[in-house]
Amino acid sequence: MRCFKKVPDPQKVVKFTFLQKDALEIARNMQMNIKTERKEDDLWGTIEMSFNNMWFLDSAPSEWKEIWNNLMKEAQRVYIEAKDNMVMYQYYYDLAVEVPCV
Incomplete structure (x- = not known):
């Protein structure tokens, strides 16, 4: 059985x-x-963002909407929580790649 380890992927780190x-x-x-x-x-x-106005994207410029969509699309996990009268989004990004052990 081959051994693999996780190491930072430079492309993923730059994208993040x-x-x-x-x-x-x-x-x-x-x-x-x-x-x-x-x-x-x-x-x-x-990346963790919190805000108290859920409708902010209605009036946001289109490039901000695109960024918001990219945050969601690129994340491996997204948690959404109501906390302290705010909505909190937590995005988790996997920056690793598996390589064979030497």
Whole structure:
């Protein structure tokens, strides 16, 4: 049986960096709370956004709607929770690739 290990995928890490940048732009312009981090081992990244107005996308520019859709599409897991009178979205991104053990 072959052995595999997970290592950071440079392409996924770069893509996640752009998703972080785009999420920060939306959060700044829409006055949302945001927390984003890349785990120490670079195998996972998270973006967490919270807001109190669920209808913000109705009046948002089309590029923000596209960014929001990309955040959802690229995430491996998405959790949505109502917390402290706000809606919180947590996006989890797998930044790893499996390679054979040496």
